[in-house]
Amino acid sequence: MKKLLNDPRRFVADALAGFAEAHADIVRVQSSPVFVTRLRMSAGKVGVVSGGGSGHEPLHVGFVGHGMLDAAAPGEIFTSPTPDPILAATREAHQGAGVLYLVKNYTGDVLNFETAAELAAMEGIAVRTVVIDDDVAVQNSEFTAGRRGVAGTVLIEKIVGAAAERGDGLDALADLATRLTASVRSIGVAIGAPTVPHSGKQSFELAPDEIEFGIGIHGERGRARVGMAPADELADRALEAVLDDIPREGERTIVLVNGMGATPPAELYVVYRRIAERLRGIGAHIERSLVGSYVTSLDMAGFSVSLLSVDDELLSLWDAPVRTAALRWGM
Amino acid sequence: MKKLLNDPRRFVADALAGFAEAHADIVRVQSSPVFVTRLRMSAGKVGVVSGGGSGHEPLHVGFVGHGMLDAAAPGEIFTSPTPDPILAATREAHQGAGVLYLVKNYTGDVLNFETAAELAAMEGIAVRTVVIDDDVAVQNSEFTAGRRGVAGTVLIEKIVGAAAERGDGLDALADLATRLTASVRSIGVAIGAPTVPHSGKQSFELAPDEIEFGIGIHGERGRARVGMAPADELADRALEAVLDDIPREGERTIVLVNGMGATPPAELYVVYRRIAERLRGIGAHIERSLVGSYVTSLDMAGFSVSLLSVDDELLSLWDAPVRTAALRWGM
Amino acid sequence: MILDTAWAVAWMTRAASDIAEQAGELGELDRAIGDGDHGENMNRGFTAVRASLTDVAEDALPADVLKTTAMRLISSVGGAAGPLYGTAFLRAADAVSGRAHLDGDDVLALLDAGLGGIEERGKASPGDKTMVDAWAAAVDAARGAAERDADALEVLRAAARGAQHGAESTDRLLAHKGRASYLGERAVGHRDPGAASTAILLRAAAQAAEA
């Protein structure tokens, strides 16, 4: 394992400390328990809180700030945070108008946020939770833990954060997040496995000509192991999987082509070129796009594609000013 | 070689096409010859033009836009562009006030921009060229090609771009760029080699416990091959090399911790934590920072550290609004 | 040994060292069909548990130890296993609250309550290839022993054997809960890491009673 780190046990703490230093104008990183809040809360606003395992940076801590998240609780590498930091984050994010949890659908995240919500309720904080499950790689059936929450989360956090900033109430925000969750779909492709610092081992082994199609963001295996193929073919297959599953054919859409951590920008743009070409081909309209590494899996190589169906209102929320470590415009 | 691409010969073109699609609100990518311009030029402003080999994205094309570059000429992978696209970019960037070339110090870049400048002059366009050579890994002696231009380039492009936007004239801008070049120093460390698409081979081979200290951004070997070490130790050594060389001890500084392409954000923040700690330790003040992958080497793993000494005026130029694909704030 | 507070502390202490010893293997199981962190998670949790059990109050009951264990697991494990084991030990504590010495029926009640907690929070049933398979097999075996009027140690031993069989039984299952459920057929042939850690924990309970 070759990584820029000191001790695997210090990795999350060191990275957060560096993050705190680098973005002291936007966030504050608290310790015992560890969570991240924006520097200045907007009084009276509904708090939007997320969190989950570390190793997916900039998700979630990089999206704390004006117009997006009020607080985030980062767990250990690929491990949901415990209820304590979520509760502490909730208390800070609560400005009298309640708190919305945006939770990626993993058993651990769901359970720990659930406990935090119960504890917050006991303190008189109104909490609503929306579980995000955008990964079409996983069947959403009674026989699985349900679809996973992956890169589409960023799109939801941005839009819900903007709606919170404009003053929407807790129930309206929960409804919006629920609606967004129903309109976003993603799928991931790994061409190289991540190495978890603690074990020093790759999460899975790929032959030189193999890839993992439908990969999760924790190195959980996907739909199938298949042969490596040209980028256009991979993009086509990913897009098809998303289009097969997305409700409404997404005539107006926001597209996210996301890097998994070890994939350089040029390769992501190669994938995006094809996605855009194909969407044009079926008459869809890309209203906005993001191409970059926003939801990573440590040093996994590969990409994911997310599509979100949008209308004018969602677009204006997307365009609203945002100032976070990893997403910033309009201010 | 496992990369998201179709055909090595199409790689640069495909990536640029995707880049054009994704950022059609900011840039226009022109073909035959290939170069990138901002969507709207500011009339009467000095044009700021850069360029160089591809494979370093977002440099330079990702820095074309309001408040930074007016145009950029991307070459083949790791290969300087020829004079034609530079000249074409120059013509578009010329809004009556002349054009400043910001050129990284490589024989190829210097010669091709030189030829373009001659041709531009024949067309009556005033051109000034500033060669950036911030890499302290290389001795600046008569017996080398001189120091290389590396990640510090981003800092210079941002500040010079802001000065151009506020209306500075060509000579003032060239002076500013020259002054900045004298005040910025960088060094890079590779923990994994990049693979050039055409050859399909890694630029160099590293044993599992080896790294390349003082690496260039084209996989050119550095000062020495040394043993892998904890991130803090690597950060210390890199910082020392930079501090040894930077004029004025850099009491007020902008710090860039740059990812080489395959290094995820968390690892960069681990490095930044240490850099910030050490700089505080010697009484230096980090006025601003950038942590992210801004000057990459395809899928090389590793980081570089750049320091730029600043004063109030430079800081206000740094803070001025910028709207490019890869750097954006204030608008 | 009588199953008193000292036993409960011994259980958790032994569990902590067994988990520490086998964290690598648990991680490997999770790497195969999950995300590789189960050993690390459990080790972090039981290290915290052990630290908080160094000075148990004189008048503490077994339930207090179980409750402390639960709270430490909830606040230090994270992931799926943290809340599930946390709930299990909370319910277990509840099931034996007020009791200073546990008999065979108490042990059965403790285990059964733990199982109920996990099933309820995880919405999992036996056969879903989770820690529930190990717990359910442990409870079945413990019930058989208790019905034969075995003593507490015998009930614990039966539970430990049951948990081990339950864990082994997950090898051939498809997963319907947790991360392994994404894998479909590809999970078959691999043991569920949570079931494996349950087997370690319940074996520690019996061994603590034997010592």
Add this chain to the structure above:
Amino acid sequence: MILDTAWAVAWMTRAASDIAEQAGELGELDRAIGDGDHGENMNRGFTAVRASLTDVAEDALPADVLKTTAMRLISSVGGAAGPLYGTAFLRAADAVSGRAHLDGDDVLALLDAGLGGIEERGKASPGDKTMVDAWAAAVDAARGAAERDADALEVLRAAARGAQHGAESTDRLLAHKGRASYLGERAVGHRDPGAASTAILLRAAAQAAEA
């Protein structure tokens, strides 16, 4: 064969196929002490040169072919080699402008002008471990032959042999120009890729004259 326009075209055509054939090796040389693109760069350039020489005007002179070659190299190679070879062929064209048939002295003048162009633009001297070493050795050998009143073919053959020796001589040198100069001692033992491509180009010139 007389060194006329057909020879010049044959030279570049042969150069194009030799470079294409050895692009991999040139890339490897550059990968060792540079950035690995020299083979790719030269191949892209000479592919463009070959394409632009398919319909040379009837009244074209050798100098026209050299000039076209220069322009295509400048506009398609990029990197360091593009402007350097471009300048070399521009100057070479200039040196034989107006001549329909080149004799031994013309060949020497052509090569010497090319060398001068490279030295001037690259600010390199013999011994710096660059293409200059191959060109300089070629010019020296060509001069020796021309002074012995050798014919044009003989001068070309001498130049080709000289270039090859010059390229080989770079193996043991430290580099003072180009990317290899960053390597210090680590460049020793490796051949300069530009010197190697020069040897290929000048051998092609002789072979085109022999055919």
